[in-house]
Amino acid sequence: MTPTSYAENVQFKLARQVDVDKAKRRKRTINVVIMRILVLAALLVPWQLGVEAGLIDPLFFSSPSAILTFLVTELGSGGVWPHVLVTVREALMGFLIGAVAGVAAGILRMQFPLLADVTNPFLTILNVLPRVALAPMFVLWFGIGEGSKIALSVSLVFFILMLNTEAGIKSLDRELIITQRALGATRTQLFWKVMLPGAVPAMFSGMRLGVVYSLLAVVVGEMIASQMGLGQRIAFYAASFQGDGLLGTILILAAIGLIFNVVVVNVEAKLMHWRLHDED
C-alpha cells in the first residue's frame, strides 16, 4: 500500500465489511426460515399424528391432511372460486366506498369546524355502536345479496378512515403550516400542499386497518345471512360438522387478507419514499 491509497484502503475495508454483513444477514434469513418451518411442523405433526392415533377427534378438529385435501380439490375443481370472487368483490367495494367517504368526511370536518361540531355527537354514537348489530337491518334495506355486506363494511371502514384522516391533519406540525402561510399560501393551497400530503401517512395506517376490517365485516355479514361468499361457506361447514371445509375456508380468507395487506403496504411504500429514505 502506497501512502496515497489510505482512502482506498478505508474503502476496501468498508466493502469487505459490507460483504461480511451481507453474508451474516443471509445466514440469519435462512435460519429464520428454518425455525419457522420447525414451529409449523411442531404444530402440524402432533395434530396429524394425534388424529391418526385416535387421540384427537377429527369431527371437531379435522386434520392437516384432510384440510390439505379439501384445499386441493376445492381450489382445483373450482368449486370455491365463485365464493372467493363474491367475498373479495364485497370487501373491495366496501373498502373503496368507505375509504373515499371516510377521507372526504375527515377532510371536510377539519376544514369546516362548524360541520365537525354539529356532526360530532351523531358520529360518536354511530362509532361506538357495535356495527355488527346493524347487519340484520342492512339485510332488510339492501337485501340478502352483496349490498348488505358492502354496507356493513362501509360502516366500519368509513369511521376508521375518517378518524385517521382527522388525526393526521390535527397532528400536523404547526411549524409547517405557519411557514407556508408566511410564504403566501392561501387557505386552499395550504390544504392541498400541506394538510393533505401531511395526512397521507395517517390515512395509510387507516387503510391498513381498513382492508382487514372490510374483510371481517363482509365475512360476518355472509355468516349472518347470505347465499354466496366464504362467510356463508364457513357457516355451512360449521353447521354440517365439516371441520376440513371450515378450516380450509379460514385459510383461504387468511390468504386473501394477507394479499390485501401486502397491496396496501406496497402502495404506501411507493408513495412514502421520502420517509423511507432515512431508514434504508
Place this chain on the structure above:
Amino acid sequence: MTRPGEEEVVANLAGQAGGADGISIEKVGHAFPTKDGGSILVLGDVSFSVPNGQFLAVVGASGCGKTTILNMAAGLVRPVSGRVRVGGKDVVKPLRDTGYMFARDGLLPWRSALKNVEVGLEHRGVPKAERRERALKMLDIVGLSGFGDSYPAQLSQGMRQRVAIARTLAINPATLLMDEPFAALDAQTKLALQAEFLKIWEKDRQTVMFVTHDLAEAVSMADRVIVLTSRPGRIHAEFEIDLPRPRDPAEIRFDEGYLRQLDQVWHALKEAEERAG
C-alpha cells in the same frame, strides 16, 4: 449608495412595496389571553421603523415579544393596539413580497429540496419552467447545486437551513423577517451561513428585521441594533453599527470597532434585563 445595481433594486422595491417605507411599528401594544382568564402584556408601546434596505437586528430577553413583533410584520398576528405597516400599508395578511425565516427550517418532508424551494413560487402561480429555473439558481447560490433531488431527511441541518434560505429568497422578497434563523446550527455552520447570507444581502439589500439572541451575530451583520427590555417589551437602546461593508462575520470578530460596539450592546442588554427584572 454607489453599489452597482442599487438603482435597480430600489426601483424594484418601489414597484413591489409601493414606496420607500420599509417596515414601521407604530405605538404597538400587545397582550395575550391567559388560561386563567386574565391577560399577559407582552409589548408596551413599541415604536420604531426600518427604512428600506436597512438591516435591523432586534435583541432582548426571552419572552419579551420579539417573535410577536415579527409575526405582526408577517401578517400572522394583529396588534391589539397600534399599527404595523410594511411598504406603507397596514399588514392584515401575509404579504406576497415578504419572506419569513425561522430557526427551524419548516421544510415539507415529502418534497425534494428543489420542490421545497419552488413552493413559494407555486403559491404565486409562477409557471413551472420558470419556477424550476429560479429554484435551481437559488440552490446554486446557497451552495447546494446537485442536492435538488434530495429529501430533507437526507440533508444535514445546515443544508436544510440553506434550502430554507433559498426558499425564502426565491420569492424575491423586498422585506425579510428572520427569527433566530441560524440559532439551531453549530458554530462553524452558523458562521458560514451568516457570511453567505450577508453576501447575498449586500448585493440585493432587502429590508431586514432580524431577531437573535446572539449579540455577535447582531453586531457583525446589522446596520442597526435595537435592544428591548424584558416583558413587556419596550425599546431600551438603539445602536448604529457603522462598520464598513462588505463584512465577513468570521473575520470581523477581531476588529476593534466591532468589539467596542459589541461591548456597548452587551452592556445595554444587561441593563435592560436588570431594569425590568
